[in-house]
Amino acid sequence: MIGVVDYGAGNMQSLANALDHLGVAWRLAESDADFTECDRVILPGVGHFQSAMQTLVETGQNRRLAAFADSGKPLFGICLGAQLLLESSEESPGVDGLGLIPGAVVRLKTETVPHMGWNRVRPTGESPIFGVGERDAHYYFAHSYVCNPVSADHRLAVTQFGTSEFCVAVGRENVRGVQFHPEKSGPVGLQLLERFARC
Amino acid sequence: MLARRIIPCLDIREGRVVKGVAFKNLRDAGDPVERAQAYMAGGADELCFLDVTASIEDRPLLIDLIRKLSKVLFIPFTVGGGVRSVDDAKALLRAGADKVGVNTAAVTRPALIAELARQFGNQCVVLSIDALGPGDDAKVTTHGGREVTDRKVCDWAREAVELGAGEILLNSVDADGARSGFATALVECVIDAVSVPVIASGGAGSAADFVELFTKTRSHAGLAASIFHDGSTTPNDVKKVLQNKGVEVRL
Numbered sequence: 001m002i003g004v005v006d007y008g009a010g011n012m013q014s015l016a017n018a019l020d021h022l023g024v025a026w027r028l029a030e031s032d033a034d035f036t037e038c039d040r041v042i043l044p045g046v047g048h049f050q051s052a053m054q055t056l057v058e059t060g061q062n063r064r065l066a067a068f069a070d071s072g073k074p075l076f077g078i079c080l081g082a083q084l085l086l087e088s089s090e091e092s093p094g095v096d097g098l099g100l101i102p103g104a105v106v107r108l109k110t111e112t113v114p115h116m117g118w119n120r121v122r123p124t125g126e127s128p129i130f131g132v133g134e135r136d137a138h139y140y141f142a143h144s145y146v147c148n149p150v151s152a153d154h155r156l157a158v159t160q161f162g163t164s165e166f167c168v169a170v171g172r173e174n175v176r177g178v179q180f181h182p183e184k185s186g187p188v189g190l191q192l193l194e195r196f197a198r199c
Numbered sequence: 200m201l202a203r204r205i206i207p208c209l210d211i212r213e214g215r216v217v218k219g220v221a222f223k224n225l226r227d228a229g230d231p232v233e234r235a236q237a238y239m240a241g242g243a244d245e246l247c248f249l250d251v252t253a254s255i256e257d258r259p260l261l262i263d264l265i266r267k268l269s270k271v272l273f274i275p276f277t278v279g280g281g282v283r284s285v286d287d288a289k290a291l292l293r294a295g296a297d298k299v300g301v302n303t304a305a306v307t308r309p310a311l312i313a314e315l316a317r318q319f320g321n322q323c324v325v326l327s328i329d330a331l332g333p334g335d336d337a338k339v340t341t342h343g344g345r346e347v348t349d350r351k352v353c354d355w356a357r358e359a360v361e362l363g364a365g366e367i368l369l370n371s372v373d374a375d376g377a378r379s380g381f382a383t384a385l386v387e388c389v390i391d392a393v394s395v396p397v398i399a400s401g402g403a404g405s406a407a408d409f410v411e412l413f414t415k416t417r418s419h420a421g422l423a424a425s426i427f428h429d430g431s432t433t434p435n436d437v438k439k440v441l442q443n444k445g446v447e448v449r450l
Contacts, residue, residue, distance in 0.1 A: 017295070018273060117420070143322065186273055
């Protein structure tokens with residue numbers, strides 16, 4: 001059973017629709033019991049770093065997410081949900097992230113911002129969320145900030161945009177996240193969600 | 200490298216797809232959900248739905264349609280038409296739209312753009328501009344091209360991005376439905392004015408028109424309706440031609 005954390009994020013319904021389409025069993029992860037009963041959890045996200053963290057703290061979800069990460073079970077962040085896994089963000093100076101992966105979220109310095117549309121994603125190594133041998137598949141992006149993990153080991157994939165190259169998938173053991181939207185990336189994105197559901 | 204996007208557009212009235220020329224003579228062109236699924240299967244990178252009547256009475260019909268669309272579309276889609284407030288936009292986004300398009304209401308009250316960006320993030324806010332005239336001299340029109348304002352298109356685009364628009368959907372009223380090519384000079388003019396992605400709309404009649412758009416301008420995306428409507432040309436057909444010309448696309 002996959003638990004989905006709902007904190008009013010914009011892509012909650014899209015993610016639910018994608019999981020339903022895949023026939024993957026899921027429920028909302030709200031209480032301590034929900035988190036205990038789920039064998040993996042997704043943290044979706046579209047919106048603002050500060051308001052998202054504020055909601056997670058007020059509802060105690062930050063504590064539950066940290067405990068879930070400690071349990072060793074797979075945790076997966078999408079877009080803002082991936083950014084929240086890090087320690088801080090230039091979008092909201094002074095606001096603590098979940099801190100599950102060392103590093104900060106930084107503003108894109110590309111010619112056009114937001115980075116909007118389909119771009120090629122290159123995994124840096126093997127990871128259960130990307131397909132075996134997968135290289136340069138197109139995923140859909142819509143963001144102005146990116147994850148910048150301290151350790152190169154925590155960068156699972158990169159993307160090129162203009163003259164910039166940046167990290168678009170982060171991972172530290174069982175905690176992973178992607179900057180793009182698998183629920184909006186056609187068949188390739190649905191396959192990624194399916195792999196997470198079975199990893 | 201970021202792929203250039205092909206975006207089929209569907210004009211919606213009373214829950215059905217309609218199409219006219221230069222916003223006039225609307226005729227029925229099918230069921231939106233069926234059309235949308237066919238476009239997704241045919242390689243559309245994104246879809247755009249424009250409620251062309253956008254009357255209060257049609258609202259529940261539109262919301263219901265977005266719910267149905269979001270259950271079957273695993274690519275992003277924008278919904279526009281009649282968005283006048285944060286609450287209007289919230290209803291569309293909650294129903295499953297990824298972005299909202301604003302046009303006339305933003306010209307009348309530019310603060311709407313800032314309110315939407317603050318509430319939902321810049322990436323959710325698409326400013327749609329109906330432009331009349333060529334390049335530097337193009338003027339902003341409202342009410343679906345029926346009323347011409349004094350405002351210059353490039354000035355308005357710049358102002359809207361400062362307020363928080365995350366993307367500009369630039370429609371040439373002169374070129375719309377004529378199928379004689381995109382208004383490339385106008386597109387470049389707006390791209391020079393702003394730092395956000397620009398979607399060119401109006402005038403696509405063949406794959407060659409997209410080749411011209413993407414080789415002559417830095418447009419992020421091309422939007423078209425009539426070329427895809429009869430089903431004889433799919434977005435993938437266009438993208439194959441583009442790929443042969445060295446344009447980065449998602450195939």
